[in-house]
Amino acid sequence: MPRHRFELNGQPVSVDVPDEMPLLWVLRDVLQLTGTKYGCGIMQCGACTVHLDGEPTRTCRLPVAEAAGRRVTTIEGLAGDSLHAVQRAWIAEQVPQCGYCQSGQIMSAAALLRRARRPSGAQVEAALAGHICRCGTYARIRRAVARAADALAVAPAWTDEDAGAEDG
Ligand code: FES
Ligand code: FES
Structure with a gap:
């Protein structure tokens, strides 16, 4: 299975998942970061929004391969020790x-x-x-x-x- 590397909330991560797996599934099911939600699954509701290189991006249809080498920030990593x-x-x-x-x-x-x-x-x-x-x-x-x-x-x-x- 292909290995995908990207930065997640300031830390390097590596996951062995199919290229086409949506980033949302990787975040929630593989990396156990469940703050990002599954709403519609068709890019219509915004529940699955994270930052990709600082830009708000919907992840329910975004293949994980498109995150390779990029910075992903989820709600869990939005702030440091305190709140944003x-x-x-x-x-x-x-x-x-x-x-x-x-x-x-x-x-x-x-x-x-x-x-x-x-x-x-x-x-x-x-x-x-x-x-x-x-x-x-x-x-x-x-x-x-x-x-x-x-x-x-x-x-x-x-x-x-x-x-x-x-x-x-
Ligand atoms: S889950 Fe609705 S836009 Fe992604
Ligand atoms: S869907 Fe319940 S707070 Fe927005």
Whole structure:
């Protein structure tokens, strides 16, 4: 079976799985990182979103071979020892209901705030477009993104604590 090597949450990993196995299966079933969720399996809901070289990427149909040599960050590795600013805002706004969609939502929000510390409403909508929440937490998600942006705006710099440990 082919061996696939990539960086996962800052650590090198190697897995012996078929080329076409979706990265989501590798993360959840082979590497036991179950924070990333399976929702639709057809790239339509966003539950399976991780960062691939820092970009939010859906993994339910992404062959593991496409991750070879790249940086994969999951919700488990988004922050260092503490929580990411987005995670803190999510808690403050009490966003999750069942929680199923939330790791994907958080990964996309964190990537947005890395690109744009003061995102416009249109940027927020674009970043979170296609993330489906069957519990209807959309309004709280928008409030949490704004709260995280406020927190980051007064931060002196992107630090591990404020911005996550992911990729500087
Ligand atoms: S599980 Fe991947 S987009 Fe829905
Ligand atoms: S919190 Fe339940 S699906 Fe979003």
